[in-house]
Amino acid sequence: MLIKRKEMLAVLCCVAGCTLAEPAYFNFFGSPVRMDRYLRNTRDLVSSQVVRKPSLRGGQSLELTFLFSEKERHGNLVWDVAPRLVKRVRFSVFNPNDSDLAIKLQVILSDTQGRSWQPEPVILKADDWTEIEFNLAGCRVAKGKEVLDASDAGEPVVSRLTFKFEVDRYFSEFGEPVSLVFDGLELF
Amino acid sequence: MSLNSSVRLMQNINKLLRHAVFLLIAGCAHASVPTGEPFEYKPPVAGGEEMVWYLTDWGDGTWTPSSHGLAQFSPRFPRVWKTPGRVRVQPRAITLSGREIPLKGQTLQISGPASFEEEALIEFQRSTDSFPKRDGYIPQDVTLKFAQMEAVDALILKKDSETPFPASFCVEISTDGGRVWNDIPAASWNHFPDPGENSVRIPLHGVMCDALRIVSYNTPPVDHRRFSLRLGDIRVVRGERLFDFDDDPEMAADWNNMWLSFGPAENEVLHHFDGWWPNDRPDEGGLLGIGSTIWAHWNAMKLSWLDDPYSDDYFEKTVNKYPQDEEGLMGVAPDGFLHLGHSKHYVTPAIFISGMSYWVLMHRNFEFLNTRDEESGVALIEKLRKAMRYQLEILDGKSGVLTIQDPAHDGTAAGLGGNYWDTWRFGYQSAYANLLFFQSLEWMARLEEALGHAEPAAEYRALRQLVKTRYNELFWNEETGRFAGWISKDGAMADSGFTFVNLEAVAAGVASEDHAEQVLAWLDGSRTVHGDTSTGRDIYYWKIAPRANTLDAAANGYDLWDSWTMKNGPGTIGAYGGQIQNGGHIFYVSHYDLMSRLRTRGIGDAMQRMEVILDEFHIDQLHRKPCNWHGSTHVEGILREFPESGLVPLFYLTGILGMEPAAGGLILAPNLPPQWDFAAVSKYRFAGKTFRIRVQRGLDEPNIEGLNIFIPASGTWLLTPQGEVTRAD
Numbered sequence: 001m002l003i004k005r006k007e008m009l010a011v012l013c014c015v016a017g018c019t020l021a022e023p024a025y026f027n028f029f030g031s032p033v034r035m036d037r038y039l040r041n042t043r044d045l046v047s048s049q050v051v052r053k054p055s056l057r058g059g060q061s062l063e064l065t066f067l068f069s070e071k072e073r074h075g076n077l078v079w080d081v082a083p084r085l086v087k088r089v090r091f092s093v094f095n096p097n098d099s100d101l102a103i104k105l106q107v108i109l110s111d112t113q114g115r116s117w118q119p120e121p122v123i124l125k126a127d128d129w130t131e132i133e134f135n136l137a138g139c140r141v142a143k144g145k146e147v148l149d150a151s152d153a154g155e156p157v158v159s160r161l162t163f164k165f166e167v168d169r170y171f172s173e174f175g176e177p178v179s180l181v182f183d184g185l186e187l188f
Numbered sequence: 189m190s191l192n193s194s195v196r197l198m199q200n201i202n203k204l205l206r207h208a209v210f211l212l213i214a215g216c217a218h219a220s221v222p223t224g225e226p227f228e229y230k231p232p233v234a235g236g237e238e239m240v241w242y243l244t245d246w247g248d249g250t251w252t253p254s255s256h257g258l259a260q261f262s263p264r265f266p267r268v269w270k271t272p273g274r275v276r277v278q279p280r281a282i283t284l285s286g287r288e289i290p291l292k293g294q295t296l297q298i299s300g301p302a303s304f305e306e307e308a309l310i311e312f313q314r315s316t317d318s319f320p321k322r323d324g325y326i327p328q329d330v331t332l333k334f335a336q337m338e339a340v341d342a343l344i345l346k347k348d349s350e351t352p353f354p355a356s357f358c359v360e361i362s363t364d365g366g367r368v369w370n371d372i373p374a375a376s377w378n379h380f381p382d383p384g385e386n387s388v389r390i391p392l393h394g395v396m397c398d399a400l401r402i403v404s405y406n407t408p409p410v411d412h413r414r415f416s417l418r419l420g421d422i423r424v425v426r427g428e429r430l431f432d433f434d435d436d437p438e439m440a441a442d443w444n445n446m447w448l449s450f451g452p453a454e455n456e457v458l459h460h461f462d463g464w465w466p467n468d469r470p471d472e473g474g475l476l477g478i479g480s481t482i483w484a485h486w487n488a489m490k491l492s493w494l495d496d497p498y499s500d501d502y503f504e505k506t507v508n509k510y511p512q513d514e515e516g517l518m519g520v521a522p523d524g525f526l527h528l529g530h531s532k533h534y535v536t537p538a539i540f541i542s543g544m545s546y547w548v549l550m551h552r553n554f555e556f557l558n559t560r561d562e563e564s565g566v567a568l569i570e571k572l573r574k575a576m577r578y579q580l581e582i583l584d585g586k587s588g589v590l591t592i593q594d595p596a597h598d599g600t601a602a603g604l605g606g607n608y609w610d611t612w613r614f615g616y617q618s619a620y621a622n623l624l625f626f627q628s629l630e631w632m633a634r635l636e637e638a639l640g641h642a643e644p645a646a647e648y649r650a651l652r653q654l655v656k657t658r659y660n661e662l663f664w665n666e667e668t669g670r671f672a673g674w675i676s677k678d679g680a681m682a683d684s685g686f687t688f689v690n691l692e693a694v695a696a697g698v699a700s701e702d703h704a705e706q707v708l709a710w711l712d713g714s715r716t717v718h719g720d721t722s723t724g725r726d727i728y729y730w731k732i733a734p735r736a737n738t739l740d741a742a743a744n745g746y747d748l749w750d751s752w753t754m755k756n757g758p759g760t761i762g763a764y765g766g767q768i769q770n771g772g773h774i775f776y777v778s779h780y781d782l783m784s785r786l787r788t789r790g791i792g793d794a795m796q797r798m799e800v801i802l803d804e805f806h807i808d809q810l811h812r813k814p815c816n817w818h819g820s821t822h823v824e825g826i827l828r829e830f831p832e833s834g835l836v837p838l839f840y841l842t843g844i845l846g847m848e849p850a851a852g853g854l855i856l857a858p859n860l861p862p863q864w865d866f867a868a869v870s871k872y873r874f875a876g877k878t879f880r881i882r883v884q885r886g887l888d889e890p891n892i893e894g895l896n897i898f899i900p901a902s903g904t905w906l907l908t909p910q911g912e913v914t915r916a917d
Contacts, residue, residue: 030326
């Protein structure tokens with residue numbers, strides 16, 4: 001069963017590889033380049049480190065460790081990129097925790113015109129991978145407090161991605177280390 | 189025409205002939221270019237919001253890529269043509285999302301004798317992963333190992349005959365045979381087009397390594413399910429090591445590479461395609477300089493000995509735009525008198541004097557002093573003298589203590605910051621301003637002496653003695669055994685354990701011998717200052733430099749800390765240890781740390797510190813930028829707006845070779861570490877000539893062979909502008 005699943009994944013990847021454009025940006029953590037040149041951990045996200053497993057692609061992924069606090073209830077992974085045009089975003093997050101530790105992920109892309117682009121937030125699957133893929137055209141676009149019409153906003157030149165991992169007030173493990181695994185990022 | 193004018197004219201002609209730089213901006217229909225001369229091609233800008241990198245097809249089977257940057261700028265591609273003929277140079281820009289922008293090309297008529305001199309190539313052992321991978325995101329590389337440590341000028345790649353050229357690849361180096369790899373920031377590309385039969389020539393600017401690899405983090409497909417990195421012929425062009433000495437090759441390589449990163453910054457990603465501020469995340473790395481008055485002295489120290497006509501021109505144009513008020517106070521930048529619209533900097537006259545004197549004494553272009561401010565029309569020499577008068581009269585420096593009478597800068601809890609360390613309320617009688625005043629007196633004395641004015645030079649030097657005496661009386665805190673930062677108008681001594689004040693004071697020679705030793709004992713942790721937040725080994729928590737201050741700013745609330753940009757205290761963005769000015773560090777201070785140790789305890793102590801710094805550089809080339817809880821990356825001040833980081837590797841010249849300009853020429857007072865037999869610099873511009881200077885143990889007398897200068901390892905020597913060497917001690 002496992003072999004069949006792997007083969008199916010390989011075929012799917014191959015098909016995807018044949019039809020998708022080359023990513024405008026990717027990072028699967030293989031580079032020796034220090035992560036702190038690109039990534040910042042803030043608030044309740046207290047550390048990140050490159051690990052070999054679990055990993056879907058690239059042979060490596062980024063383990064994120066949170067110490068959620070009642071005061072903040074969120075931690076951010078801030079990903080700085082040299083400005084580039086982005087139409088679509090794809091990445092995966094593995095949540096090894098039980099379903100009673102619900103963690104919500106809100107992605108926010110910032111562009112060079114000071115606009116923010118937000119897809120719908122996602123509740124990460126428990127004890128599983130969540131693949132997240134969205135088109136910028138379907139995002140909520142705002143500049144300051146003003147909400148813009150996405151169809152008029154054109155294609156953004158993105159300079160920063162913020163991944164906000166959030167828990168609710170009933171979260172049962174405040175102050176305890178909680179891990180998530182980020183599998184790498186592709187911008188198309 | 190005066191003698192100076194004649195000399196200046198000849199220097200200009202020589203400069204033009206020497207460089208013979210033919211900078212072409214596309215748009216000219218044809219251009220004639222001589223063989224054998226340095227040549228630069230600058231493509232038209234691509235334009236647009238997205239960042240781009242440029243690729244020049246030279247029309248002779250060679251491509252050269254640039255690193256990426258803002259599309260409103262374009263790089264300068266240097267080249268020396270060897271054979272005459274007609275070529276069509278065709279540039280293009282590639283956006284970071286992979287869109288190609290064709291740009292207008294240029295036809296070149298290259299004329300002159302052909303050169304058959306071959307480039308020196310480095311031999312290597314080549315290895316690569318034999319098996320394709322099923323995952324394109326698994327990194328693959330082609331590794332080249334050299335027989336010894338080498339300086340590499342360029343890497344030339346050809347496409348493999350059967351496998352696609354990688355669209356994504358970068359170049360990484362190792363200085364320890366392949367145990368630790370570091371990337372070359374500027375040598376990284378996505379969406380690289382198929383070069384076909386062309387050679388891809390990647391400039392590496394003399395980076396030193398004993399192993400080099402081409403890595404792809406997104407390898408090309410070799411069939412419908414496998415991915416592999418394959419390359420054709422590879423050549424590695426040998427360069428010349430700039431700092432050459434007979435210690436551990438790994439140490440020599442790291443030292444050279446540290447200078448390359450934080451000195452000329454040629455292998456960094458530069459958003460304007462030159463080494464001058466600004467640059468931004470996530471490409472922040474080393475820079476050459478910042479055009480502000482605050483950096484004038486550091487810029488001069490870094491740039492004045494380099495053969496970089498473009499930056500010389502930029503710097504000279506910039507310094508002639510620094511505003512000066514009627515009394516003589518300087519503004520902080522060409523486009524603003526106040527620092528970020530917030531405060532005056534009363535240290536600007538001192539920095540301006542020291543920087544300009546250093547610059548002129550290095551270049552010996554005294555005519556430059558007669559160039560006039562673009563706005564005011566005042567000659568540079570007059571601005572310098574006015575700045576000195578401002579210090580002596582308005583700030584009462586002639587009394588031996590510079591005092592800032594501006595009520596907004598009175599050093600009290602209501603005072604504004606007034607120098608580079610802009611969150612601290614340095615004001616009224618500032619130890620930082622006074623040590624810079626002390627330095628400026630010597631630099632102005634040297635300049636006046638060089639201009640034949642012995643009297644003011646003697647007066648400035650006499651005043652220095654008084655300043656030194658008063659400095660050690662006024663600013664020394666007996667309780668803590670170190671210099672305070674300032675004395676407020678209320679007479680309160682502000683002492684938060686300012687390491688940057690103390691080290692620069694010791695390095696400048698304004699500290700007495702006893703005070704200098706006490707300062708180092710405090711920093712080394714052999715003497716504990718009770719009540720400090722950081723003591724013992726924790727003072728060097730950041731390893732490459734001491735914490736900026738050893739007593740948390742929060743200990744004094746906002747009495748000493750000007751919260752105009754951030755608050756301090758637990759949980760704030762300025763909390764101790766999470767901010768460069770409060771428990772963090774700025775790397776340049778290590779230059780003064782090294783010079784302090786050299787001056788006080790000798791070269792052995794300085795080298796122990798330098799070895800710690802080099803060990804850290806070896807790990808990641810100090811391209812580190814941690815953030816604090818709030819996401820602010822102002823924790824360690826190494827990259828981006830800190831081009832003064834280049835002062836640390838510059839210790840090789842200022843400390844070990846003991847070089848600094850003086851009225852009569854260039855002083856060399858070498859301090860070779862005991863285990864070194866020689867220390868050399870292969871290219872050193874001074875007085876319009878490029879010297880090769882070598883300090884050699886066992887030599888009793890200097891030896892001069894044209895522009896090759898050999899200096900004994902002991903004694904103090906003077907290299908004259910004419911290229912002679914005389915004893916100076």
